[in-house]
Amino acid sequence: MKLKNDRLLKALLREPVDRTPVWIMRQAGRYLPEYLATRAEAGSFMQLCQTPELACEVTLQPLRRYDLDAAIIFSDILTIPDAMGLGLYFVTGEGPKFERPLSSRAEIEALPRPDISDSLRYVTDAVSLTRREIGGKVPLLGFSGSPWTLATYMIEGGSSKTFGKAKRLLYQDPNTAHVLLGKLAETVTDYLNAQIEAGAQGVQIFDTWGGALSFDAYREFSLSYMQQIVDGLKREHDGRKIPVILFSKGCNTQLEALADSGCDALGVDWTIALSEARRRVGDRVALQGNLDPSILLADPDVIRREVRRTLESFGPGEGHVFNLGHGITPDVDPDHLQALIAAVAEFSPALHRGN
Amino acid sequence: MKLKNDRLLKALLREPVDRTPVWIMRQAGRYLPEYLATRAEAGSFMQLCQTPELACEVTLQPLRRYDLDAAIIFSDILTIPDAMGLGLYFVTGEGPKFERPLSSRAEIEALPRPDISDSLRYVTDAVSLTRREIGGKVPLLGFSGSPWTLATYMIEGGSSKTFGKAKRLLYQDPNTAHVLLGKLAETVTDYLNAQIEAGAQGVQIFDTWGGALSFDAYREFSLSYMQQIVDGLKREHDGRKIPVILFSKGCNTQLEALADSGCDALGVDWTIALSEARRRVGDRVALQGNLDPSILLADPDVIRREVRRTLESFGPGEGHVFNLGHGITPDVDPDHLQALIAAVAEFSPALHRGN
Numbered sequence: 001m002k003l004k005n006d007r008l009l010k011a012l013l014r015e016p017v018d019r020t021p022v023w024i025m026r027q028a029g030r031y032l033p034e035y036l037a038t039r040a041e042a043g044s045f046m047q048l049c050q051t052p053e054l055a056c057e058v059t060l061q062p063l064r065r066y067d068l069d070a071a072i073i074f075s076d077i078l079t080i081p082d083a084m085g086l087g088l089y090f091v092t093g094e095g096p097k098f099e100r101p102l103s104s105r106a107e108i109e110a111l112p113r114p115d116i117s118d119s120l121r122y123v124t125d126a127v128s129l130t131r132r133e134i135g136g137k138v139p140l141l142g143f144s145g146s147p148w149t150l151a152t153y154m155i156e157g158g159s160s161k162t163f164g165k166a167k168r169l170l171y172q173d174p175n176t177a178h179v180l181l182g183k184l185a186e187t188v189t190d191y192l193n194a195q196i197e198a199g200a201q202g203v204q205i206f207d208t209w210g211g212a213l214s215f216d217a218y219r220e221f222s223l224s225y226m227q228q229i230v231d232g233l234k235r236e237h238d239g240r241k242i243p244v245i246l247f248s249k250g251c252n253t254q255l256e257a258l259a260d261s262g263c264d265a266l267g268v269d270w271t272i273a274l275s276e277a278r279r280r281v282g283d284r285v286a287l288q289g290n291l292d293p294s295i296l297l298a299d300p301d302v303i304r305r306e307v308r309r310t311l312e313s314f315g316p317g318e319g320h321v322f323n324l325g326h327g328i329t330p331d332v333d334p335d336h337l338q339a340l341i342a343a344v345a346e347f348s349p350a351l352h353r354g355n
Numbered sequence: 356m357k358l359k360n361d362r363l364l365k366a367l368l369r370e371p372v373d374r375t376p377v378w379i380m381r382q383a384g385r386y387l388p389e390y391l392a393t394r395a396e397a398g399s400f401m402q403l404c405q406t407p408e409l410a411c412e413v414t415l416q417p418l419r420r421y422d423l424d425a426a427i428i429f430s431d432i433l434t435i436p437d438a439m440g441l442g443l444y445f446v447t448g449e450g451p452k453f454e455r456p457l458s459s460r461a462e463i464e465a466l467p468r469p470d471i472s473d474s475l476r477y478v479t480d481a482v483s484l485t486r487r488e489i490g491g492k493v494p495l496l497g498f499s500g501s502p503w504t505l506a507t508y509m510i511e512g513g514s515s516k517t518f519g520k521a522k523r524l525l526y527q528d529p530n531t532a533h534v535l536l537g538k539l540a541e542t543v544t545d546y547l548n549a550q551i552e553a554g555a556q557g558v559q560i561f562d563t564w565g566g567a568l569s570f571d572a573y574r575e576f577s578l579s580y581m582q583q584i585v586d587g588l589k590r591e592h593d594g595r596k597i598p599v600i601l602f603s604k605g606c607n608t609q610l611e612a613l614a615d616s617g618c619d620a621l622g623v624d625w626t627i628a629l630s631e632a633r634r635r636v637g638d639r640v641a642l643q644g645n646l647d648p649s650i651l652l653a654d655p656d657v658i659r660r661e662v663r664r665t666l667e668s669f670g671p672g673e674g675h676v677f678n679l680g681h682g683i684t685p686d687v688d689p690d691h692l693q694a695l696i697a698a699v700a701e702f703s704p705a706l707h708r709g710n
Contacts, residue, residue, distance in 0.1 A: 162684055164649050164684065167649035167652070168652040171649070171650055171653040171661070172652075211626060213625075213626070213647075214625040214626065215627055218626070250626065251626070253607050253626055253628075270568075270569040271569065271605065271608055273571070273608075292522065292568075292572070294517060294518065294523065295522075297519050297522070297526075298523055298526040299527060302526050306526070309571070325569075329519060331519060
């Protein structure tokens with residue numbers, strides 16, 4: 001089925017487009033009443049992730065409301081550790097937890113390399129189904145957590161403020177940390193390639209906790225494994241390039257190194273001006289971002305002004321994908337996201353040659 | 356009383372020293388059993404802060420154990436909003452809370468400018484007492500939270516992950532935000548000047564949540580108010596310069612602007628290499644930092660290696676104060692901090708002209 005809107009894929013490859021494409025991290029999420037209804041119907045967050053029809057349904061919901069330029073498959077970043085046997089569960093108000101967090105070298109060595117076509121079949125089934133249901137309207141993105149970000153949850157047993165246990169492993173026993181991160185890099189590669197085979201037309205790696213690491217530790221324990229994944233991904237499928245986006249939150253001191261990783265685009269948070277980020281990465285990669293999600297809590301006229309400011313900070317030319325600098329929060333009024341999307345459509349055409 | 360060890364004050368002013376001075380953010384804290392004993396004796400954290408003899412005692416405790424080059428007065432960053440009438444209290448495991456968070460322009464306009472010599476007398480009394488008790492062994496630092504960081508707690512009513520309410524105010528009603536931040540900047544100036552009058556020999560402003568702001572919002576709502584404070588501080592007392600340190604966590608994209616603020620030194624977190632931070636600020640300011648606090652969870656040989664690496668990243672020459680990139684955590688073994696301090700003493704003399 002022909003892709004009717006390839007604005008996102010073009011922008012990620014820095015090809016000319018008529019206007020800046022826009023999608024929103026966590027666009028299928030709790031700020032949407034229809035999402036909450038489907039989640040209630042599913043019974044639990046895990047059931048929602050693990051039932052392809054329901055995951056497909058919530059993936060499509062934001063496309064029915066908004067003129068978005070991409071869908072991203074609804075799933076959780078912790079599906080991989082769950083498939084490795086750690087026992088993912090959710091406690092309301094406390095976030096994700098693992099029944100069996102990692103606490104020894106022996107446990108890390110015993111971790112299996114999951115057979116994606118078996119234990120993560122529910123994700124690739126959701127991808128195939130959603131790709132079919134979208135009917136070529138917009139591209140579908142796949143995603144995974146980065147090895148380091150997955151490792152933090154696997155070692156801490158859940159969310160953490162300071163990542164003390166995970167970092168202690170890196171510093172105290174780097175060899176064991178490398179065993180774990182190497183296994184995760186292999187599995188993430190398998191997982192993203194399986195999503196691409198199933199129909200994902202681009203992929204994003206979420207390195208949510210990259211910014212917790214020191215400058216040197218980030219290179220050794222996070223970036224090098226994302227690089228290994230980028231090297232192992234199928235970069236073409238069905239005759240079309242598959243763009244790869246890396247998003248390391250809080251890692252603006254690493255932009256140059258990230259741009260040299262071989263990925264196509266970098267997600268950028270709001271602590272750097274896009275003009276400065278663009279100057280630093282040059283024409284090596286596209287940039288995705290970077291509106292502060294909290295701006296969606298303000299009124300539509302404020303949102304409009306800040307969207308315009310963000311577009312103008314990137315400036316004229318190709319290689320910008322509009323997004324937030326992190327996921328949309330549950331307290332956002334859905335009409336406010338509408339205002340954001342309308343402002344991108346209004347202000348961005350003037351910035352593009354393809355117009 | 357003559358100051359016997361002025362290594363810290365010299366290093367903050369980029370004057371020659373025999374070795375790199377070291378102090379540790381939150382050095383009087385929960386990782387020390389003697390601190391826990393005094394806190395238990397006080398009955399509550401607030402009582403500990405508000406009783407000058409006890410605040411003095413815990414300020415001095417780390418100096419008895421370690422060869423530190425400074426003391427920092429024991430207090431809390433939220434004393435100012437408490438003095439403005441918001442009703443600070445602590446819930447174990449949940450951090451600080453306010454009984455009466457700010458929710459309207461009228462409440463912000465009604466906020467008083469506290470008379471420091473009355474409502475914050477317990478802090479200046481603790482400073483005078485501690486200065487006397489230290490007996491010139493090392494200098495005593497005073498501190499305050501930054502206006503933006505104080506404002507987040509005052510609007511959110513406590514800690515926050517995303518600062519949605521506080522940021523909504525900035526974007527939706529910047530005029531009201533400026534009224535609040537302006538009042539806080541005046542009060543912080545009064546407060547730090549009162550600490551200097553009482554005997555503080557240097558001061559640090561903690562902008563713990565500066566990194567939550569976008570690049571532009573940081574300049575408008577955080578940096579400009581810190582600058583206003585720096586401009587209003589007594590920079591000399593009793594014939595000696597009073598160095599001013601700004602610490603904006605997660606704001607490495609702002610280092611150049613921070614260096615132009617008129618302060619003497621910048622605290623730096625561990626997401627940037629000190630070599631790069633030094634290159635960017637040039638000889639405008641000294642740098643303080645930047646070991647990842649989690650390194651103190653590893654064994655002494657690892658700590659030794661990472662201290663050396665941090666010192667060498669700054670490199671030869673003046674203007675480095677060794678510290679962590681954020682506060683020491685309660686789970687640290689006190690002997691591990693000893694290893695850090697010993698390593699600074701061992702490796703740093705070779706880097707200094709004053710040696």
